[in-house]
Amino acid sequence: xxxxxxxxxxxxxxxxxxxxxxxxxxxxxxxxxxxxxxxxxxxxxxxxxxxxxxxxxxxxxxxxxxxxxxxxxxxxxxxxxxxxxxxxxxxxxxxxxxxxxxxxxxxxxxxxxxxxxxxxxxxxxxxxxxxxxxxxxxxxxxxxxxxxxxxxxxxxxxxxxxxxxxxxxxxxxxxxxxxxxxxxxxxxxxxxxxxxxxxxxxxxxxxxxxxxxxxxxxxxxxxxxxxxxxxxxxxxxxxxxxxxxxxxxxxxxxxxxxxxxxxxxxxxxxxxxxxxxxxxxxxxxxxxxxxxxxxxxxxxxxxxxxxxxxxxxxxxxxxxxxxxxxx
Amino acid sequence: xxxxxxxxxxxxxxxxxxxxxxxxxxxxxxxxxxxxxxxxxxxxxxxxxxxxxxxxxxxxxxxxxxxxxxxxxxxxxxxxxxxxxxxxxxxxxxxxxxxxxxxxxxxxxxxxxxxxxxxxxxxxxxxxxxxxxxxxxxxxxxxxxxxxxxxxxxxxxxxxxxxxxxxxxxxxxxxxxxxxxxxxxxxxxxxxxxxxxxxxxxxxxxxxxxxxxxxxxxx
Ligand SMILES: Nc1ncnc2c1ncn2[C@@H]1O[C@H](COP(=O)(O)OP(=O)(O)OP(=O)(O)O)[C@@H](O)[C@H]1O
Ligand SMILES: [Mg+2]
Numbered sequence: 001x002x003x004x005x006x007x008x009x010x011x012x013x014x015x016x017x018x019x020x021x022x023x024x025x026x027x028x029x030x031x032x033x034x035x036x037x038x039x040x041x042x043x044x045x046x047x048x049x050x051x052x053x054x055x056x057x058x059x060x061x062x063x064x065x066x067x068x069x070x071x072x073x074x075x076x077x078x079x080x081x082x083x084x085x086x087x088x089x090x091x092x093x094x095x096x097x098x099x100x101x102x103x104x105x106x107x108x109x110x111x112x113x114x115x116x117x118x119x120x121x122x123x124x125x126x127x128x129x130x131x132x133x134x135x136x137x138x139x140x141x142x143x144x145x146x147x148x149x150x151x152x153x154x155x156x157x158x159x160x161x162x163x164x165x166x167x168x169x170x171x172x173x174x175x176x177x178x179x180x181x182x183x184x185x186x187x188x189x190x191x192x193x194x195x196x197x198x199x200x201x202x203x204x205x206x207x208x209x210x211x212x213x214x215x216x217x218x219x220x221x222x223x224x225x226x227x228x229x230x231x232x233x234x235x236x237x238x239x240x241x242x243x244x245x246x247x248x249x250x251x252x253x254x255x256x257x258x259x260x261x262x263x264x265x266x267x268x269x270x271x272x273x274x275x276x277x278x279x280x281x282x283x284x285x286x287x288x289x290x291x292x293x294x295x296x297x298x299x300x301x302x303x304x305x306x307x308x309x310x311x312x313x314x315x316x317x318x319x320x321x322x323x324x325x326x327x
Numbered sequence: 328x329x330x331x332x333x334x335x336x337x338x339x340x341x342x343x344x345x346x347x348x349x350x351x352x353x354x355x356x357x358x359x360x361x362x363x364x365x366x367x368x369x370x371x372x373x374x375x376x377x378x379x380x381x382x383x384x385x386x387x388x389x390x391x392x393x394x395x396x397x398x399x400x401x402x403x404x405x406x407x408x409x410x411x412x413x414x415x416x417x418x419x420x421x422x423x424x425x426x427x428x429x430x431x432x433x434x435x436x437x438x439x440x441x442x443x444x445x446x447x448x449x450x451x452x453x454x455x456x457x458x459x460x461x462x463x464x465x466x467x468x469x470x471x472x473x474x475x476x477x478x479x480x481x482x483x484x485x486x487x488x489x490x491x492x493x494x495x496x497x498x499x500x501x502x503x504x505x506x507x508x509x510x511x512x513x514x515x516x517x518x519x520x521x522x523x524x525x526x527x528x529x530x531x532x533x534x535x536x537x538x539x540x541x542x543x544x545x546x
Contacts, residue, residue: 024435024437025435027435027437028435028436028437029435031437032432032435228416228418229418229420231416232416232418232429233429233433234402234405235376235378235405235410235412235416236405236406236429236430236433237402237403237404237405237406237430237433237434238402238433239399239402240398240402242402242433325398326377326378326379326380326401327339327379327380
């Protein structure tokens with residue numbers, strides 16, 4: 001028919017398509033990353049207020065569990081020094097003579113259910129009390145020593161039940177006015193702290209989920225607004241990775257900046273709390289110091305923020321990309 | 328280059344867009360695809376692009392079967408095809424230049440090389456002086472030619488065009504066809520879907536005719 005039809009059978013020459021080497025591809029990969037990062041930055045700068053608001057909300061959501069964990073760590077550290085939970089204090093009757101007290105404590109030593117005995121006689125008790133309470137003037141004006149002699153004993157068996165039995169036995173002794181399981185409340189506190197820790201973990205998971213939702217939703221809106229671009233790019237042969245890249249950057253940006261802001265919030269509140277805490281510890285003669293997130297905590301916060309951002313972006317974009325797969 | 332064997336496509340909802348279509352297009356051929364509106368022309372092109380998958384039958388492009396291709400292979404399959412869309416699909420958030428550069432950016436050309444190729448493509452469609460404009464301000468015919476420039480800028484092995492002359496006057500239509508012919512001469516396989524019968528007759532090329540989803544003529 002025509003000269004055109006005649007060319008049909010000829011061997012193909014092919015249009016000179018550009019063939020990309022591996023090196024080209026690698027350079028392109030890097031160039032694209034740079035391009036995308038710049039693009040993201042431009043986007044954020046174009047809507048600074050809304051970006052900042054989002055970051056702030058995320059930062060609070062990240063800071064709250066971190067702050068609670070830090071507080072918990074501080075409290076746990078505070079109580080960890082008090083570990084002799086098997087200590088029972090025996091307050092003796094004040095009418096006992098010194099030799100009677102001496103004899104009584106000798107007999108206690110022989111009991112197999114006790115491992116240690118420490119006698120604090122009334123004089124010594126008064127001295128210590130004067131030293132620590134700050135009431136030395138008042139106490140000095142007293143005619144006689146109002147304090148009883150105290151014997152501190154350590155029980156061999158530390159289980160709560162046997163401690164209670166022992167406490168009852170000891171308080172039934174005629175020389176003993178009162179037997180007090182000193183640090184039982186510490187045990188209760190520790191149990192409470194454990195419950196608190198669980199609660200904080202649950203809250204953290206909830207807040208992490210909230211962060212995931214907030215970033216995911218932000219990215220989803222972002223994807224929707226660039227819908228046409230993605231559709232066209234996909235038809236021109238863009239890989240899913242190429243399409244995903246800018247959104248992953250955005251997700252990571254939100255996660256990381258939120259983590260950094262959260263870290264700032266926590267450190268700042270610790271600085272604010274440092275002075276009153278110092279005052280308090282001075283009163284109690286303790287050398288307790290507030291600890292912050294520390295390097296590990298800060299790093300952990302950063303990693304958590306980054307992963308949440310990345311994960312949220314991945315989920316959002318993949319959901320969209322899956323819709324574009326041919327059926 | 329493109330081979331259909333008893334291909335049928337049933338869209339979701341049960342509509343049979345094409346049924347039992349078989350044809351083969353060899354490398355370097357230029358073929359027209361015609362038929363009434365709704366005959367299934369766009370569907371054939373979408374199947375070649377892997378925008379849709381065939382319900383039955385097999386399709387091969389460049390000796391590669393399409394059915395086993397997954398989401399990893401599809402981008403590389405599409406890069407060897409240039410497409411002129413029925414509704415040109417230009418992006419109105421960027422300049423003409425950036426629109427045409429998009430396929431090159433996706434394939435990873437460096438900026439200097441890409442710029443040279445974009446200008447060459449723009450020159451071919453006669454719109455070199457419009458590169459900085461937003462495609463929104465161009466006339467429908469100019470937009471269509473930008474779409475063509477974008478389809479050919481990366482020198483694809485196969486060129487698919489869906490109603491490329493829909494918005495063009497007869498003279499521009501003829502020019503666009505000449506352009507396709509030039510591409511065909513340097514070895515590109517060209518498949519044009521059109522219902523401009525007079526134009527097709529003038530071109531004197533092999534023509535596939537669809538009617539209600541069936542291939543009724545191949546001359
Ligand atoms: N995604 C879809 N879902 C359901 N039906 C569809 C879909 N796409 C196309 N169709 C139907 O398939 C038939 C063929 O459509 P197609 O777009 O291939 O026709 P066409 O030949 O290109 O028509 P035109 O010349 O008007 O562009 C039409 O009846 C259309 O309604
Ligand atoms: Mg159509």
